[in-house]
Amino acid sequence: MPFDLSVAPTTLAIxxxxxxxxxFIDxxxxxxxxxxxxxxxTAGLPPHLVLGTNKLSSTFGSATASFTYYRRKLFNPSQWRHALVCTGVGSLIGAVVAHYLPAEWLNKMLPVIVFACGLYLLFGGTPKAPLDxxxxxxxxxxxxxxxTLGFYDGVAGPGTGAFWTVSSLLLYPIDLVKASGVARSxxxxxxxxxxxxxxxSGQVDWIIGLTMGSSLMVGAFLxxxxAINGGAGFIRPVFICVVLALTVRLAWQHWFGQA
Structure with missing residues:
Protein backbone atom coordinates (compact mmCIF):
# COMPACT_ATOMS: atom_id res chain seq x y z
CA MET A 1 0.00 0.00 0.00
CA PRO A 2 1.29 3.53 -0.79
CA PHE A 3 0.92 4.75 2.82
CA ASP A 4 2.35 1.75 4.64
CA LEU A 5 5.47 2.48 6.70
CA SER A 6 8.27 0.79 4.76
CA VAL A 7 11.12 1.61 7.18
CA ALA A 8 11.55 1.59 10.95
CA PRO A 9 10.48 4.79 12.80
CA THR A 10 14.10 5.38 13.84
CA THR A 11 15.23 5.19 10.21
CA LEU A 12 12.48 7.60 9.24
CA ALA A 13 13.67 10.06 11.89
CA ILE A 14 17.26 9.82 10.59
CA PHE A 24 19.63 23.97 4.15
CA ILE A 25 22.60 23.26 1.87
CA ASP A 26 20.51 22.97 -1.28
CA THR A 42 21.09 3.07 2.64
CA ALA A 43 17.58 2.85 4.11
CA GLY A 44 16.96 -0.06 1.76
CA LEU A 45 14.61 1.47 -0.80
CA PRO A 46 14.74 -0.05 -4.29
CA PRO A 47 16.49 2.24 -6.80
CA HIS A 48 13.29 2.99 -8.73
CA LEU A 49 11.62 4.20 -5.53
CA VAL A 50 14.67 6.24 -4.53
CA LEU A 51 14.38 8.46 -7.63
CA GLY A 52 10.67 9.13 -7.23
CA THR A 53 10.74 9.58 -3.45
CA ASN A 54 13.71 11.92 -3.71
CA LYS A 55 11.86 14.02 -6.30
CA LEU A 56 8.87 14.31 -3.98
CA SER A 57 10.93 15.52 -1.03
CA SER A 58 13.10 17.76 -3.22
CA THR A 59 10.02 19.48 -4.61
CA PHE A 60 9.08 20.66 -1.11
CA GLY A 61 12.55 22.09 -0.52
CA SER A 62 12.92 23.80 -3.90
CA ALA A 63 9.42 25.30 -3.62
CA THR A 64 10.23 26.84 -0.24
CA ALA A 65 13.62 28.17 -1.32
CA SER A 66 12.35 29.58 -4.62
CA PHE A 67 9.43 31.34 -2.90
CA THR A 68 11.83 32.86 -0.37
CA TYR A 69 14.03 34.27 -3.14
CA TYR A 70 10.92 35.51 -4.96
CA ARG A 71 9.61 37.34 -1.88
CA ARG A 72 12.98 39.07 -1.51
CA LYS A 73 12.70 40.24 -5.16
CA LEU A 74 15.72 38.16 -6.15
CA PHE A 75 13.84 36.23 -8.82
CA ASN A 76 11.40 37.77 -11.30
CA PRO A 77 9.42 35.03 -13.14
CA SER A 78 8.40 37.41 -15.93
CA GLN A 79 12.06 37.73 -16.96
CA TRP A 80 12.52 33.95 -17.12
CA ARG A 81 9.36 32.72 -18.89
CA HIS A 82 11.24 30.92 -21.65
CA ALA A 83 13.54 29.15 -19.19
CA LEU A 84 10.66 28.15 -16.90
CA VAL A 85 8.60 26.60 -19.71
CA CYS A 86 11.54 24.84 -21.38
CA THR A 87 12.81 23.52 -18.04
CA GLY A 88 9.44 21.89 -17.38
CA VAL A 89 9.30 20.39 -20.87
CA GLY A 90 12.87 19.13 -20.69
CA SER A 91 12.31 17.56 -17.27
CA LEU A 92 9.16 15.76 -18.44
CA ILE A 93 11.02 14.30 -21.41
CA GLY A 94 13.99 13.34 -19.25
CA ALA A 95 11.84 11.57 -16.66
CA VAL A 96 10.00 9.61 -19.35
CA VAL A 97 13.19 8.33 -21.00
CA ALA A 98 15.08 7.84 -17.70
CA HIS A 99 14.68 4.08 -17.82
CA TYR A 100 15.70 3.75 -21.47
CA LEU A 101 18.64 6.10 -21.88
CA PRO A 102 22.07 4.40 -21.72
CA ALA A 103 23.76 6.95 -19.49
CA GLU A 104 27.10 5.26 -18.71
CA TRP A 105 29.11 7.81 -20.69
CA LEU A 106 27.22 10.72 -19.13
CA ASN A 107 27.73 9.35 -15.63
CA LYS A 108 31.48 9.15 -16.16
CA MET A 109 31.57 12.72 -17.45
CA LEU A 110 29.56 14.14 -14.54
CA PRO A 111 32.47 14.45 -12.07
CA VAL A 112 34.50 16.32 -14.69
CA ILE A 113 31.65 18.72 -15.47
CA VAL A 114 30.78 19.39 -11.84
CA PHE A 115 34.45 19.90 -10.93
CA ALA A 116 34.79 22.39 -13.79
CA CYS A 117 31.93 24.38 -12.25
CA GLY A 118 33.81 24.55 -8.97
CA LEU A 119 37.06 25.59 -10.66
CA TYR A 120 35.28 28.36 -12.53
CA LEU A 121 33.89 29.90 -9.35
CA LEU A 122 37.11 29.27 -7.39
CA PHE A 123 39.47 30.93 -9.87
CA GLY A 124 37.10 33.00 -11.99
CA GLY A 125 35.94 35.16 -9.12
CA THR A 126 32.42 36.14 -8.22
CA PRO A 127 30.60 38.45 -10.66
CA LYS A 128 29.51 41.76 -9.21
CA ALA A 129 25.90 42.79 -9.20
CA PRO A 130 24.99 45.04 -12.17
CA LEU A 131 24.39 48.72 -11.47
CA ASP A 132 20.81 48.30 -12.67
CA THR A 148 19.20 20.82 -21.40
CA LEU A 149 19.25 21.20 -17.63
CA GLY A 150 15.60 20.24 -17.29
CA PHE A 151 16.22 17.06 -19.27
CA TYR A 152 19.27 16.25 -17.17
CA ASP A 153 17.36 16.77 -13.93
CA GLY A 154 14.60 14.47 -15.17
CA VAL A 155 17.08 11.74 -16.15
CA ALA A 156 19.55 11.97 -13.27
CA GLY A 157 19.69 15.10 -11.13
CA PRO A 158 22.99 15.35 -9.17
CA GLY A 159 24.56 18.77 -9.57
CA THR A 160 21.63 20.38 -11.42
CA GLY A 161 21.54 23.33 -9.03
CA ALA A 162 25.28 23.87 -9.46
CA PHE A 163 24.91 23.74 -13.26
CA TRP A 164 22.11 26.32 -13.12
CA THR A 165 24.11 28.64 -10.89
CA VAL A 166 27.31 28.60 -12.95
CA SER A 167 25.63 28.70 -16.37
CA SER A 168 23.43 31.62 -15.26
CA LEU A 169 26.48 33.53 -14.05
CA LEU A 170 28.11 32.99 -17.46
CA LEU A 171 25.08 33.86 -19.59
CA TYR A 172 23.29 36.69 -17.81
CA PRO A 173 24.05 40.02 -16.05
CA ILE A 174 23.31 38.76 -12.55
CA ASP A 175 25.31 38.21 -9.37
CA LEU A 176 25.75 35.05 -7.34
CA VAL A 177 22.77 35.68 -5.06
CA LYS A 178 20.36 36.13 -7.97
CA ALA A 179 21.90 33.17 -9.78
CA SER A 180 21.11 31.08 -6.70
CA GLY A 181 17.52 32.31 -6.87
CA VAL A 182 17.30 31.28 -10.52
CA ALA A 183 18.77 27.85 -9.73
CA ARG A 184 16.31 27.18 -6.90
CA SER A 185 13.32 28.29 -8.99
CA SER A 201 4.49 5.33 -12.66
CA GLY A 202 3.84 4.49 -8.98
CA GLN A 203 7.48 5.09 -8.05
CA VAL A 204 7.00 7.17 -4.88
CA ASP A 205 7.08 6.15 -1.22
CA TRP A 206 4.61 8.72 0.12
CA ILE A 207 5.31 8.48 3.85
CA ILE A 208 9.08 8.80 3.46
CA GLY A 209 8.76 11.45 0.76
CA LEU A 210 6.33 13.63 2.72
CA THR A 211 8.31 13.28 5.95
CA MET A 212 11.58 14.21 4.29
CA GLY A 213 9.82 16.93 2.30
CA SER A 214 8.58 18.58 5.49
CA SER A 215 12.11 18.62 6.93
CA LEU A 216 13.49 19.88 3.63
CA MET A 217 11.05 22.80 3.72
CA VAL A 218 12.31 23.95 7.11
CA GLY A 219 15.96 23.53 6.10
CA ALA A 220 15.38 25.27 2.76
CA PHE A 221 13.65 28.23 4.40
CA LEU A 222 16.51 28.75 6.84
CA ALA A 227 22.17 32.86 1.83
CA ILE A 228 20.29 36.08 1.09
CA ASN A 229 21.48 37.80 4.26
CA GLY A 230 25.05 36.54 3.85
CA GLY A 231 25.30 37.46 0.17
CA ALA A 232 27.86 36.22 -2.32
CA GLY A 233 30.61 36.18 0.30
CA PHE A 234 28.73 33.46 2.17
CA ILE A 235 27.37 31.52 -0.82
CA ARG A 236 30.70 31.24 -2.65
CA PRO A 237 32.66 29.08 -0.16
CA VAL A 238 29.61 26.90 0.55
CA PHE A 239 29.06 26.43 -3.17
CA ILE A 240 32.69 25.45 -3.76
CA CYS A 241 32.61 22.94 -0.87
CA VAL A 242 29.39 21.39 -2.18
CA VAL A 243 30.81 21.11 -5.70
CA LEU A 244 34.00 19.45 -4.50
CA ALA A 245 32.02 16.99 -2.36
CA LEU A 246 29.70 16.27 -5.28
CA THR A 247 32.70 15.66 -7.53
CA VAL A 248 34.16 13.10 -5.11
CA ARG A 249 30.80 11.38 -4.70
CA LEU A 250 30.14 11.11 -8.45
CA ALA A 251 33.68 9.98 -9.24
CA TRP A 252 33.51 7.31 -6.55
CA GLN A 253 30.11 6.11 -7.75
CA HIS A 254 30.59 6.15 -11.52
CA TRP A 255 34.33 5.64 -11.97
CA PHE A 256 34.95 3.06 -9.28
CA GLY A 257 31.52 1.40 -9.21
CA GLN A 258 30.77 2.16 -5.58
CA ALA A 259 27.17 2.92 -4.50
Missing part, protein backbone atom coordinates in the same frame (compact mmCIF):
# COMPACT_ATOMS: atom_id res chain seq x y z
CA UNK A 15 16.05 10.42 7.02
CA UNK A 16 14.17 13.50 8.23
CA UNK A 17 17.34 14.86 9.90
CA UNK A 18 19.36 14.25 6.74
CA UNK A 19 16.65 15.99 4.71
CA UNK A 20 16.79 19.08 6.95
CA UNK A 21 20.54 19.42 6.39
CA UNK A 22 20.12 18.73 2.66
CA UNK A 23 17.43 21.41 2.39
CA UNK A 27 18.89 26.37 -0.77
CA UNK A 28 22.33 27.96 -0.61
CA UNK A 29 24.39 26.15 -3.22
CA UNK A 30 22.51 23.13 -4.56
CA UNK A 31 23.69 19.57 -4.12
CA UNK A 32 21.12 18.46 -1.54
CA UNK A 33 20.69 15.22 -3.45
CA UNK A 34 24.27 14.42 -2.49
CA UNK A 35 22.87 13.64 0.96
CA UNK A 36 19.31 12.45 0.36
CA UNK A 37 19.92 9.95 -2.46
CA UNK A 38 22.59 7.89 -0.61
CA UNK A 39 20.47 8.09 2.57
CA UNK A 40 17.46 6.60 0.78
CA UNK A 41 19.59 3.88 -0.76
CA UNK A 133 19.21 45.57 -10.58
CA UNK A 134 16.38 45.40 -13.14
CA UNK A 135 18.69 44.91 -16.12
CA UNK A 136 16.88 42.92 -18.84
CA UNK A 137 17.63 39.21 -18.96
CA UNK A 138 18.53 38.01 -22.50
CA UNK A 139 16.14 35.36 -23.79
CA UNK A 140 18.39 33.85 -26.44
CA UNK A 141 19.93 31.22 -24.15
CA UNK A 142 16.97 30.54 -21.90
CA UNK A 143 15.33 27.87 -24.08
CA UNK A 144 18.43 25.71 -24.70
CA UNK A 145 19.57 26.15 -21.10
CA UNK A 146 16.15 25.17 -19.75
CA UNK A 147 15.71 22.18 -22.08
CA UNK A 186 14.30 26.20 -12.02
CA UNK A 187 14.94 23.24 -9.72
CA UNK A 188 11.38 23.54 -8.47
CA UNK A 189 9.96 23.48 -12.00
CA UNK A 190 12.03 20.48 -13.10
CA UNK A 191 11.35 18.63 -9.84
CA UNK A 192 7.58 18.99 -10.04
CA UNK A 193 7.49 18.07 -13.74
CA UNK A 194 9.55 14.91 -13.19
CA UNK A 195 7.58 14.11 -10.03
CA UNK A 196 4.36 13.94 -12.06
CA UNK A 197 5.89 11.17 -14.16
CA UNK A 198 7.14 9.24 -11.12
CA UNK A 199 3.73 9.49 -9.44
CA UNK A 200 2.03 8.24 -12.60
CA UNK A 223 19.13 28.14 4.15
CA UNK A 224 17.60 30.62 1.70
CA UNK A 225 17.35 33.35 4.35
CA UNK A 226 20.94 32.69 5.43
Missing amino acids: LAAVAFLAG AIAGGGGLLTTPALL SNAPIPRRWQAPQGL MNFVSNIAALAVFIF GART
Whole structure:
Protein backbone atom coordinates (compact mmCIF):
# COMPACT_ATOMS: atom_id res chain seq x y z
CA MET A 1 0.00 0.00 0.00
CA PRO A 2 1.29 3.53 -0.79
CA PHE A 3 0.92 4.75 2.82
CA ASP A 4 2.35 1.75 4.64
CA LEU A 5 5.47 2.48 6.70
CA SER A 6 8.27 0.79 4.76
CA VAL A 7 11.12 1.61 7.18
CA ALA A 8 11.55 1.59 10.95
CA PRO A 9 10.48 4.79 12.80
CA THR A 10 14.10 5.38 13.84
CA THR A 11 15.23 5.19 10.21
CA LEU A 12 12.48 7.60 9.24
CA ALA A 13 13.67 10.06 11.89
CA ILE A 14 17.26 9.82 10.59
CA LEU A 15 16.05 10.42 7.02
CA ALA A 16 14.17 13.50 8.23
CA ALA A 17 17.34 14.86 9.90
CA VAL A 18 19.36 14.25 6.74
CA ALA A 19 16.65 15.99 4.71
CA PHE A 20 16.79 19.08 6.95
CA LEU A 21 20.54 19.42 6.39
CA ALA A 22 20.12 18.73 2.66
CA GLY A 23 17.43 21.41 2.39
CA PHE A 24 19.63 23.97 4.15
CA ILE A 25 22.60 23.26 1.87
CA ASP A 26 20.51 22.97 -1.28
CA ALA A 27 18.89 26.37 -0.77
CA ILE A 28 22.33 27.96 -0.61
CA ALA A 29 24.39 26.15 -3.22
CA GLY A 30 22.51 23.13 -4.56
CA GLY A 31 23.69 19.57 -4.12
CA GLY A 32 21.12 18.46 -1.54
CA GLY A 33 20.69 15.22 -3.45
CA LEU A 34 24.27 14.42 -2.49
CA LEU A 35 22.87 13.64 0.96
CA THR A 36 19.31 12.45 0.36
CA THR A 37 19.92 9.95 -2.46
CA PRO A 38 22.59 7.89 -0.61
CA ALA A 39 20.47 8.09 2.57
CA LEU A 40 17.46 6.60 0.78
CA LEU A 41 19.59 3.88 -0.76
CA THR A 42 21.09 3.07 2.64
CA ALA A 43 17.58 2.85 4.11
CA GLY A 44 16.96 -0.06 1.76
CA LEU A 45 14.61 1.47 -0.80
CA PRO A 46 14.74 -0.05 -4.29
CA PRO A 47 16.49 2.24 -6.80
CA HIS A 48 13.29 2.99 -8.73
CA LEU A 49 11.62 4.20 -5.53
CA VAL A 50 14.67 6.24 -4.53
CA LEU A 51 14.38 8.46 -7.63
CA GLY A 52 10.67 9.13 -7.23
CA THR A 53 10.74 9.58 -3.45
CA ASN A 54 13.71 11.92 -3.71
CA LYS A 55 11.86 14.02 -6.30
CA LEU A 56 8.87 14.31 -3.98
CA SER A 57 10.93 15.52 -1.03
CA SER A 58 13.10 17.76 -3.22
CA THR A 59 10.02 19.48 -4.61
CA PHE A 60 9.08 20.66 -1.11
CA GLY A 61 12.55 22.09 -0.52
CA SER A 62 12.92 23.80 -3.90
CA ALA A 63 9.42 25.30 -3.62
CA THR A 64 10.23 26.84 -0.24
CA ALA A 65 13.62 28.17 -1.32
CA SER A 66 12.35 29.58 -4.62
CA PHE A 67 9.43 31.34 -2.90
CA THR A 68 11.83 32.86 -0.37
CA TYR A 69 14.03 34.27 -3.14
CA TYR A 70 10.92 35.51 -4.96
CA ARG A 71 9.61 37.34 -1.88
CA ARG A 72 12.98 39.07 -1.51
CA LYS A 73 12.70 40.24 -5.16
CA LEU A 74 15.72 38.16 -6.15
CA PHE A 75 13.84 36.23 -8.82
CA ASN A 76 11.40 37.77 -11.30
CA PRO A 77 9.42 35.03 -13.14
CA SER A 78 8.40 37.41 -15.93
CA GLN A 79 12.06 37.73 -16.96
CA TRP A 80 12.52 33.95 -17.12
CA ARG A 81 9.36 32.72 -18.89
CA HIS A 82 11.24 30.92 -21.65
CA ALA A 83 13.54 29.15 -19.19
CA LEU A 84 10.66 28.15 -16.90
CA VAL A 85 8.60 26.60 -19.71
CA CYS A 86 11.54 24.84 -21.38
CA THR A 87 12.81 23.52 -18.04
CA GLY A 88 9.44 21.89 -17.38
CA VAL A 89 9.30 20.39 -20.87
CA GLY A 90 12.87 19.13 -20.69
CA SER A 91 12.31 17.56 -17.27
CA LEU A 92 9.16 15.76 -18.44
CA ILE A 93 11.02 14.30 -21.41
CA GLY A 94 13.99 13.34 -19.25
CA ALA A 95 11.84 11.57 -16.66
CA VAL A 96 10.00 9.61 -19.35
CA VAL A 97 13.19 8.33 -21.00
CA ALA A 98 15.08 7.84 -17.70
CA HIS A 99 14.68 4.08 -17.82
CA TYR A 100 15.70 3.75 -21.47
CA LEU A 101 18.64 6.10 -21.88
CA PRO A 102 22.07 4.40 -21.72
CA ALA A 103 23.76 6.95 -19.49
CA GLU A 104 27.10 5.26 -18.71
CA TRP A 105 29.11 7.81 -20.69
CA LEU A 106 27.22 10.72 -19.13
CA ASN A 107 27.73 9.35 -15.63
CA LYS A 108 31.48 9.15 -16.16
CA MET A 109 31.57 12.72 -17.45
CA LEU A 110 29.56 14.14 -14.54
CA PRO A 111 32.47 14.45 -12.07
CA VAL A 112 34.50 16.32 -14.69
CA ILE A 113 31.65 18.72 -15.47
CA VAL A 114 30.78 19.39 -11.84
CA PHE A 115 34.45 19.90 -10.93
CA ALA A 116 34.79 22.39 -13.79
CA CYS A 117 31.93 24.38 -12.25
CA GLY A 118 33.81 24.55 -8.97
CA LEU A 119 37.06 25.59 -10.66
CA TYR A 120 35.28 28.36 -12.53
CA LEU A 121 33.89 29.90 -9.35
CA LEU A 122 37.11 29.27 -7.39
CA PHE A 123 39.47 30.93 -9.87
CA GLY A 124 37.10 33.00 -11.99
CA GLY A 125 35.94 35.16 -9.12
CA THR A 126 32.42 36.14 -8.22
CA PRO A 127 30.60 38.45 -10.66
CA LYS A 128 29.51 41.76 -9.21
CA ALA A 129 25.90 42.79 -9.20
CA PRO A 130 24.99 45.04 -12.17
CA LEU A 131 24.39 48.72 -11.47
CA ASP A 132 20.81 48.30 -12.67
CA SER A 133 19.21 45.57 -10.58
CA ASN A 134 16.38 45.40 -13.14
CA ALA A 135 18.69 44.91 -16.12
CA PRO A 136 16.88 42.92 -18.84
CA ILE A 137 17.63 39.21 -18.96
CA PRO A 138 18.53 38.01 -22.50
CA ARG A 139 16.14 35.36 -23.79
CA ARG A 140 18.39 33.85 -26.44
CA TRP A 141 19.93 31.22 -24.15
CA GLN A 142 16.97 30.54 -21.90
CA ALA A 143 15.33 27.87 -24.08
CA PRO A 144 18.43 25.71 -24.70
CA GLN A 145 19.57 26.15 -21.10
CA GLY A 146 16.15 25.17 -19.75
CA LEU A 147 15.71 22.18 -22.08
CA THR A 148 19.20 20.82 -21.40
CA LEU A 149 19.25 21.20 -17.63
CA GLY A 150 15.60 20.24 -17.29
CA PHE A 151 16.22 17.06 -19.27
CA TYR A 152 19.27 16.25 -17.17
CA ASP A 153 17.36 16.77 -13.93
CA GLY A 154 14.60 14.47 -15.17
CA VAL A 155 17.08 11.74 -16.15
CA ALA A 156 19.55 11.97 -13.27
CA GLY A 157 19.69 15.10 -11.13
CA PRO A 158 22.99 15.35 -9.17
CA GLY A 159 24.56 18.77 -9.57
CA THR A 160 21.63 20.38 -11.42
CA GLY A 161 21.54 23.33 -9.03
CA ALA A 162 25.28 23.87 -9.46
CA PHE A 163 24.91 23.74 -13.26
CA TRP A 164 22.11 26.32 -13.12
CA THR A 165 24.11 28.64 -10.89
CA VAL A 166 27.31 28.60 -12.95
CA SER A 167 25.63 28.70 -16.37
CA SER A 168 23.43 31.62 -15.26
CA LEU A 169 26.48 33.53 -14.05
CA LEU A 170 28.11 32.99 -17.46
CA LEU A 171 25.08 33.86 -19.59
CA TYR A 172 23.29 36.69 -17.81
CA PRO A 173 24.05 40.02 -16.05
CA ILE A 174 23.31 38.76 -12.55
CA ASP A 175 25.31 38.21 -9.37
CA LEU A 176 25.75 35.05 -7.34
CA VAL A 177 22.77 35.68 -5.06
CA LYS A 178 20.36 36.13 -7.97
CA ALA A 179 21.90 33.17 -9.78
CA SER A 180 21.11 31.08 -6.70
CA GLY A 181 17.52 32.31 -6.87
CA VAL A 182 17.30 31.28 -10.52
CA ALA A 183 18.77 27.85 -9.73
CA ARG A 184 16.31 27.18 -6.90
CA SER A 185 13.32 28.29 -8.99
CA MET A 186 14.30 26.20 -12.02
CA ASN A 187 14.94 23.24 -9.72
CA PHE A 188 11.38 23.54 -8.47
CA VAL A 189 9.96 23.48 -12.00
CA SER A 190 12.03 20.48 -13.10
CA ASN A 191 11.35 18.63 -9.84
CA ILE A 192 7.58 18.99 -10.04
CA ALA A 193 7.49 18.07 -13.74
CA ALA A 194 9.55 14.91 -13.19
CA LEU A 195 7.58 14.11 -10.03
CA ALA A 196 4.36 13.94 -12.06
CA VAL A 197 5.89 11.17 -14.16
CA PHE A 198 7.14 9.24 -11.12
CA ILE A 199 3.73 9.49 -9.44
CA PHE A 200 2.03 8.24 -12.60
CA SER A 201 4.49 5.33 -12.66
CA GLY A 202 3.84 4.49 -8.98
CA GLN A 203 7.48 5.09 -8.05
CA VAL A 204 7.00 7.17 -4.88
CA ASP A 205 7.08 6.15 -1.22
CA TRP A 206 4.61 8.72 0.12
CA ILE A 207 5.31 8.48 3.85
CA ILE A 208 9.08 8.80 3.46
CA GLY A 209 8.76 11.45 0.76
CA LEU A 210 6.33 13.63 2.72
CA THR A 211 8.31 13.28 5.95
CA MET A 212 11.58 14.21 4.29
CA GLY A 213 9.82 16.93 2.30
CA SER A 214 8.58 18.58 5.49
CA SER A 215 12.11 18.62 6.93
CA LEU A 216 13.49 19.88 3.63
CA MET A 217 11.05 22.80 3.72
CA VAL A 218 12.31 23.95 7.11
CA GLY A 219 15.96 23.53 6.10
CA ALA A 220 15.38 25.27 2.76
CA PHE A 221 13.65 28.23 4.40
CA LEU A 222 16.51 28.75 6.84
CA GLY A 223 19.13 28.14 4.15
CA ALA A 224 17.60 30.62 1.70
CA ARG A 225 17.35 33.35 4.35
CA THR A 226 20.94 32.69 5.43
CA ALA A 227 22.17 32.86 1.83
CA ILE A 228 20.29 36.08 1.09
CA ASN A 229 21.48 37.80 4.26
CA GLY A 230 25.05 36.54 3.85
CA GLY A 231 25.30 37.46 0.17
CA ALA A 232 27.86 36.22 -2.32
CA GLY A 233 30.61 36.18 0.30
CA PHE A 234 28.73 33.46 2.17
CA ILE A 235 27.37 31.52 -0.82
CA ARG A 236 30.70 31.24 -2.65
CA PRO A 237 32.66 29.08 -0.16
CA VAL A 238 29.61 26.90 0.55
CA PHE A 239 29.06 26.43 -3.17
CA ILE A 240 32.69 25.45 -3.76
CA CYS A 241 32.61 22.94 -0.87
CA VAL A 242 29.39 21.39 -2.18
CA VAL A 243 30.81 21.11 -5.70
CA LEU A 244 34.00 19.45 -4.50
CA ALA A 245 32.02 16.99 -2.36
CA LEU A 246 29.70 16.27 -5.28
CA THR A 247 32.70 15.66 -7.53
CA VAL A 248 34.16 13.10 -5.11
CA ARG A 249 30.80 11.38 -4.70
CA LEU A 250 30.14 11.11 -8.45
CA ALA A 251 33.68 9.98 -9.24
CA TRP A 252 33.51 7.31 -6.55
CA GLN A 253 30.11 6.11 -7.75
CA HIS A 254 30.59 6.15 -11.52
CA TRP A 255 34.33 5.64 -11.97
CA PHE A 256 34.95 3.06 -9.28
CA GLY A 257 31.52 1.40 -9.21
CA GLN A 258 30.77 2.16 -5.58
CA ALA A 259 27.17 2.92 -4.50
